[in-house]
Amino acid sequence: MRVLLVEDDARIAADVGRALTAAGYRVETCADGEEAWFLGDTEDYDLIVLDLGLPGMDGLAVLKRWRAGGRTTPVLVLTARGSWSERVEGIDAGADDYLPKPFQMEELVARARALIRRSLGHAAAVLTVGRLSVDTRSMSVSVDAVPVPVSPLEYRLVAYLAHQRDRVVPTPELLDHLYGDDDAREANALEAVVARLRRKLGGGIIETRRGFGYTLASDGG
Numbered sequence: 001m002r003v004l005l006v007e008d009d010a011r012i013a014a015d016v017g018r019a020l021t022a023a024g025y026r027v028e029t030c031a032d033g034e035e036a037w038f039l040g041d042t043e044d045y046d047l048i049v050l051d052l053g054l055p056g057m058d059g060l061a062v063l064k065r066w067r068a069g070g071r072t073t074p075v076l077v078l079t080a081r082g083s084w085s086e087r088v089e090g091i092d093a094g095a096d097d098y099l100p101k102p103f104q105m106e107e108l109v110a111r112a113r114a115l116i117r118r119s120l121g122h123a124a125a126v127l128t129v130g131r132l133s134v135d136t137r138s139m140s141v142s143v144d145a146v147p148v149p150v151s152p153l154e155y156r157l158v159a160y161l162a163h164q165r166d167r168v169v170p171t172p173e174l175l176d177h178l179y180g181d182d183d184a185r186e187a188n189a190l191e192a193v194v195a196r197l198r199r200k201l202g203g204g205i206i207e208t209r210r211g212f213g214y215t216l217a218s219d220g221g
Helices: 010-022 033-042 059-068 084-092 105-119 152-163 171-178 187-201
Strands: 002-006 026-030 047-051 075-079 097-100 126-129 132-135 140-143 146-148 206-209 213-216
Touching: 002 010, 002 033, 010 026, 010 047, 010 105, 026 033, 033 047, 033 059, 047 059, 047 105, 059 075, 059 084, 075 084, 075 105, 084 097, 097 105, 126 152, 132 152, 152 171, 152 187, 152 213, 171 187, 171 213, 187 206
Parallel strands: 002 026, 002 047, 047 075, 075 097
Antiparallel strands: 126 132, 132 140, 140 146, 206 213
């Protein structure tokens, strides 16, 4: 899952980035309101974590421009502003959730998981597709209730497919959501990860739709 973190405090950005990365997300960061607006308007993210006190353009203005432009990406607002009226203003501007500073990283990660799940129509923390289950809290995978050990990259792939279980995910989209800009992004690298997962999960779990992409079998094979 791909997350945009917008925070101008370098220490907070580093701490939040580490927590989200450890929770299985691919995190991109920026510290300027204008850049944040551009990225959120032109790139495809599963979640945006947005600080309100930004240089260049205030976070609230960024949020309003995204919503006015039809961008529906879930947004978790972070702010040191304590007034209830400012929190109401942020929610009315289109924020999906609000977390005042200081906060516990565990709470931020839990809220992030919930926002992403709800945006894709999932209520429970455990995503089940056929014989496959993905626990987004423990970052664990099982088939027929038997745990399957997976690497962080393998987890991100199968978790993304589980979140998108009702459709075929195109290869370019999977590459965007799995790899950072400095990582290998070739389709054959993705095919290698899929091949490893198939050996671990067994046949019939991950389906290839030639010319389209990948999906999870609803009957589990």
